[in-house]
Amino acid sequence: MINKFVPTIAAALEGVPQAATLLLGGFGAVGQANLLIEGLLETDLRDLTVVANNAGYGGVGLARLLKEGRVRKLICSYPRIAGSTVFEDLYRAGRIELELTPQGTLAERMRAAGAGIPAFYTPTGAGTQLARGKEVCDFGGRPHVLETALHGDVALVESWEADRWGNLTYRKAGRNFNPVCAAAARLTIVQTQHRRELGEIDPEVIVTPGIFVDRIVHVPYGDPQD
Amino acid sequence: MINKFVPTIAAALEGVPQAATLLLGGFGAVGQANLLIEGLLETDLRDLTVVANNAGYGGVGLARLLKEGRVRKLICSYPRIAGSTVFEDLYRAGRIELELTPQGTLAERMRAAGAGIPAFYTPTGAGTQLARGKEVCDFGGRPHVLETALHGDVALVESWEADRWGNLTYRKAGRNFNPVCAAAARLTIVQTQHRRELGEIDPEVIVTPGIFVDRIVHVPYGDPQD
Amino acid sequence: MTDRTWTPRTRTEIAARVAEDIPEGWYVNLGIGVPTLVADRVPEGREVIFHAENGILGIGPAPEPGALDRWLINAGKQHVTLLPGGAYFHHADSFSMIRGRHIDLCVLGAYEVSRDGDLANWARSETDTAPAVGGAMDLAIGARQVWVAMEHVTRDGRPRLVERCGYPLTSPACVRRIYTDLAVIDVTSRGFELRDMVEGMTFEALQARTGAPLLLPQPA
Amino acid sequence: MTDRTWTPRTRTEIAARVAEDIPEGWYVNLGIGVPTLVADRVPEGREVIFHAENGILGIGPAPEPGALDRWLINAGKQHVTLLPGGAYFHHADSFSMIRGRHIDLCVLGAYEVSRDGDLANWARSETDTAPAVGGAMDLAIGARQVWVAMEHVTRDGRPRLVERCGYPLTSPACVRRIYTDLAVIDVTSRGFELRDMVEGMTFEALQARTGAPLLLPQPA
Numbered sequence: 001m002i003n004k005f006v007p008t009i010a011a012a013l014e015g016v017p018q019a020a021t022l023l024l025g026g027f028g029a030v031g032q033a034n035l036l037i038e039g040l041l042e043t044d045l046r047d048l049t050v051v052a053n054n055a056g057y058g059g060v061g062l063a064r065l066l067k068e069g070r071v072r073k074l075i076c077s078y079p080r081i082a083g084s085t086v087f088e089d090l091y092r093a094g095r096i097e098l099e100l101t102p103q104g105t106l107a108e109r110m111r112a113a114g115a116g117i118p119a120f121y122t123p124t125g126a127g128t129q130l131a132r133g134k135e136v137c138d139f140g141g142r143p144h145v146l147e148t149a150l151h152g153d154v155a156l157v158e159s160w161e162a163d164r165w166g167n168l169t170y171r172k173a174g175r176n177f178n179p180v181c182a183a184a185a186r187l188t189i190v191q192t193q194h195r196r197e198l199g200e201i202d203p204e205v206i207v208t209p210g211i212f213v214d215r216i217v218h219v220p221y222g223d224p225q226d
Numbered sequence: 227m228i229n230k231f232v233p234t235i236a237a238a239l240e241g242v243p244q245a246a247t248l249l250l251g252g253f254g255a256v257g258q259a260n261l262l263i264e265g266l267l268e269t270d271l272r273d274l275t276v277v278a279n280n281a282g283y284g285g286v287g288l289a290r291l292l293k294e295g296r297v298r299k300l301i302c303s304y305p306r307i308a309g310s311t312v313f314e315d316l317y318r319a320g321r322i323e324l325e326l327t328p329q330g331t332l333a334e335r336m337r338a339a340g341a342g343i344p345a346f347y348t349p350t351g352a353g354t355q356l357a358r359g360k361e362v363c364d365f366g367g368r369p370h371v372l373e374t375a376l377h378g379d380v381a382l383v384e385s386w387e388a389d390r391w392g393n394l395t396y397r398k399a400g401r402n403f404n405p406v407c408a409a410a411a412r413l414t415i416v417q418t419q420h421r422r423e424l425g426e427i428d429p430e431v432i433v434t435p436g437i438f439v440d441r442i443v444h445v446p447y448g449d450p451q452d
Numbered sequence: 453m454t455d456r457t458w459t460p461r462t463r464t465e466i467a468a469r470v471a472e473d474i475p476e477g478w479y480v481n482l483g484i485g486v487p488t489l490v491a492d493r494v495p496e497g498r499e500v501i502f503h504a505e506n507g508i509l510g511i512g513p514a515p516e517p518g519a520l521d522r523w524l525i526n527a528g529k530q531h532v533t534l535l536p537g538g539a540y541f542h543h544a545d546s547f548s549m550i551r552g553r554h555i556d557l558c559v560l561g562a563y564e565v566s567r568d569g570d571l572a573n574w575a576r577s578e579t580d581t582a583p584a585v586g587g588a589m590d591l592a593i594g595a596r597q598v599w600v601a602m603e604h605v606t607r608d609g610r611p612r613l614v615e616r617c618g619y620p621l622t623s624p625a626c627v628r629r630i631y632t633d634l635a636v637i638d639v640t641s642r643g644f645e646l647r648d649m650v651e652g653m654t655f656e657a658l659q660a661r662t663g664a665p666l667l668l669p670q671p672a
Numbered sequence: 673m674t675d676r677t678w679t680p681r682t683r684t685e686i687a688a689r690v691a692e693d694i695p696e697g698w699y700v701n702l703g704i705g706v707p708t709l710v711a712d713r714v715p716e717g718r719e720v721i722f723h724a725e726n727g728i729l730g731i732g733p734a735p736e737p738g739a740l741d742r743w744l745i746n747a748g749k750q751h752v753t754l755l756p757g758g759a760y761f762h763h764a765d766s767f768s769m770i771r772g773r774h775i776d777l778c779v780l781g782a783y784e785v786s787r788d789g790d791l792a793n794w795a796r797s798e799t800d801t802a803p804a805v806g807g808a809m810d811l812a813i814g815a816r817q818v819w820v821a822m823e824h825v826t827r828d829g830r831p832r833l834v835e836r837c838g839y840p841l842t843s844p845a846c847v848r849r850i851y852t853d854l855a856v857i858d859v860t861s862r863g864f865e866l867r868d869m870v871e872g873m874t875f876e877a878l879q880a881r882t883g884a885p886l887l888l889p890q891p892a
Contacts, residue, residue: 001719002696002697002719002721027525027543028506028525029522029529030522030523030525053543077584078585078586080582080584091581091582100583102587102590103505103547103586103587104505104550104587104590104594105589105590107546107547108341108544111544114768114772114774115764115767115771116348116349116768116772116773117346117771118347118366119346119370120338120345121343121345121346122342122551123344123551123593123594124589124590126593126624128589128620128622129620129621130585130589137345139344139345144344148365163757164757165730167757172508172524172534173507173524176506176507178542179542180544183768198757199755199756202431203730203754204396204760205430205431209729210721210729211729211769211774211775212774224523226529227476227499228476228477228499228501253726253745253763254726254745254749255742255745256726256743256745303804303806304804305804308749313802314801317802318801318802326803326805327805328807328809329763329767329807330767330771330807330810330814333762333764333766334764334767334771336764340548340552341547341548342548342552348771349814350771350809350810350814352813352843352844354809354843354844355840355841356809390537391537398728398741398754398760399724399728401727401762402727402762402763403763404762406762406764409548409552425535425536425537429540430540432540432541435539435549436509436537436539437501437509437554438554449742449743450742452749
């Protein structure tokens with residue numbers, strides 16, 4: 001019987017490699033897999049590359065990972081943390097690398113990774129400093145930048161519901177990057193608010209089919225706090 | 227008040243240009259906007275380019291459009307019609323042009339059009355005759371073919387439910403190419419089985435948000451027949 | 453400036469002036485700052501559908517105090533509500549709407565706009581500490597129209613409408629119209645074309661506060 | 673052929689032999705023909721999740737007569753059922769699963785397979801009248817493993833396992849394993865490696881029916 005549920009955060013994170021590239025869902029305080037992210041602090045994992053829209057939110061999750069010096073590089077559109085300067089401090093001290101990517105390009109690069117598209121042209125960023133060093137090509141008389149797929153070793157995802165096959169739903173603005181990350185990583189690990197029996201989630205309503213999910217831990221986390 | 231419902235098939239098709247490129251949802255008998263397609267027979271539209279996975283199904287919809295000589299070119303992965311040789315007859319007589327595209331590339335080219343991506347690399351078709359004349363580039367040591375976005379002037383879509391803002395759901399295998407076509411055309415026209423009040427469709431369950439939809443006609447069509 | 457004959461628009465008045473020009477049925481994305489204020493200024497009974505980058509269409513008014521839904525925020529991380537007819541989707545689909553030219557209008561703040569419509573609104577210098585871009589570049593190239601809402605001049609009196617932007621670009625040649633505290637100005641192939649001014653403002657006084665030639669509209 | 677010492681597998685037996693080798697938990701796409709028969713031959717109690725190109729995961733057994741759901745077909749346009757835990761999605765997402773290497777296994781029919789694993793299964797000639805490819809090329813490059821299920825030789829006795837394909841390629845170097853009515857053969861960097869044969873078959877007789885050298889497996 002297929003059962004992707006694991007009993008603990010530690011079991012969920014087993015085998016995450018050193019210096020892994022992590023894809024983190026979440027936008028603002030909503031949809032962050034904070035318990036999984038903080039579970040990484042109980043391991044000896046370092047030199048992580050983190051892909052996330054922000055540099056965390058508040059004093060939890062990614063902000064803690066940054067503070068404890070586990071992150072070597074951040075790939076990000078908006079490297080700010082509400083109510084914290086931990087990223088700026090690390091950046092100014094030269095202790096973290098930043099790859100700044102427009103938000104839509106960040107999403108599309110992960111979507112491409114999940115879809116087996118190694119590279120695509122986008123108009124976003126053409127004619128700006130973020131296109132420097134990148135191949136540019138005209139389509140329809142407008143310049144476009146060649147961007148490459150962004151794969152993760154591991155994705156950490158927060159879902160609203162999950163079943164043992166790994167089918168997921170999300171809640172409102174908690175969807176955000178989560179389904180995109182789930183499809184783009186070799187190992188996709190989910191913390192879910194609710195556990196459902198197989199067949200309980202309407203097949204029309206599943207957002208992330210289980211094919212994109214490897215492990216799930218059921219940790220009711222409550223509403224996002226800010 | 228926004229109201230994308232129109233009263234008749236004729237009103238729904240108003241302004242479709244001569245020699246238009248039409249994107250047709252549907253796979254097999256399921257999810258075909260047959261009443262809209264057959265509505266085109268009541269107009270004088272000709273020289274159409276049709277993008278569809280098959281060359282129609284049975285003796286309805288696209289099969290009729292082909293039979294009446296309205297189609298100049300078919301962009302398609304599987305130009306067959308169950309129970310009909312109308313496409314083969316036209317093709318052998320040199321009366322229709324065929325652009326054969328692998329099914330996944332067909333879907334991805336329309337998805338790219340909807341997403342503002344003018345071109346992308348795909349491994350599909352590399353090293354085969356369908357890559358001839360196309361730019362090929364290596365990524366990760368494997369050859370990839372450059373494919374371009376496939377835009378429609380008009381998309382003809384079948385939905386299960388629709389509201390006056392144009393939010394849509396589909397039914398089971400009726401989803402197929404429909405959401406992809408809806409996002410890829412300048413003018414997206416929907417025939418829907420059910421009309422819902424605004425707010426009746428759960429915002430978590432909407433598959434095609436109304437932003438991709440221009441006109442809807444409520445024509446309960448019943449189950450697909452084959 | 454005490455002898456000036458005009459009253460500049462407040463931030464709320466700029467937002468209201470923008471809202472006046474948005475037709476029913478448009479899909480609109482609002483940037484942070486003054487643009488965010490536009491949502492609540494749309495004339496009663498006119499349906500405009502607001503989009504947020506983080507996967508929402510159909511954003512409604514700010515929540516009543518005490519009725520806050522912690523799962524529902526906009527791209528500026530403010531709590532919002534959803535109207536009947538709203539929808540949720542993921543980030544890749546959300547930016548497909550933007551990049552794919554499905555959003556009719558984006559209203560953005562800016563540091564500078566050039567007479568060619570170049571937009572600078574994301575970084576103050578090429579060597580910003582920890583630069584942050586968010587969705588600005590996607591919106592600038594993707595929305596069918598980009599309108600800018602900003603003060604006409606900087607705090608120390610330098611024009612924000614310029615010949616060439618001094619700050620790093622968000623996108624070249626993307627701004628269609630500019631709403632300031634003093635005027636509404638179209639960006640055309642001829643350059644900055646005055647649409648209207650606040651009461652009491654003169655063409656000469658406005659030109660003196662604008663870093664590139666102001667043109668009168670061509671007769672239709 | 674009347675003095676032959678073996679009984680070839682029937683189409684159903686080939687399908688059963690394939691099914692035997694599919695581990696629990698794999699996501700599997702089945703092509704039309706013999707591969708379609710695999711679904712019903714998976715050993716009792718082993719959960720395998722079947723995918724169809726037209727946007728379905730979790731396909732169950734064929735519907736009972738009279739309980740046919742006209743909205744539920746597979747890529748071969750046959751009516752199917754959905755298991756609890758199944759899901760629907762659109763075509764672009766469906767081929768993301770394929771192209772993005774999320775499908776563990778695809779079982780396809782073929783005209784020919786070369787010793788390098790080249791697959792020819794979509795067209796009989798370069799000038800086919802109205803050629804049709806469907807999802808064959810996407811599956812061939814995308815699935816993590818491609819297994820072929822086919823007759824060992826053509827109706828007129830020519831080998832289908834060959835040095836080089838004569839028919840147009842679906843994809844170069846993609847086939848990992850071949851299940852025929854006579855044997856199971858791995859495609860390795862060394863070429864065709866025999867895995868097992870039907871009872872009574874000899875290596876020599878099999879080699880005589882195979883268009884490229886057959887190798888015995890290397891000791892592990």
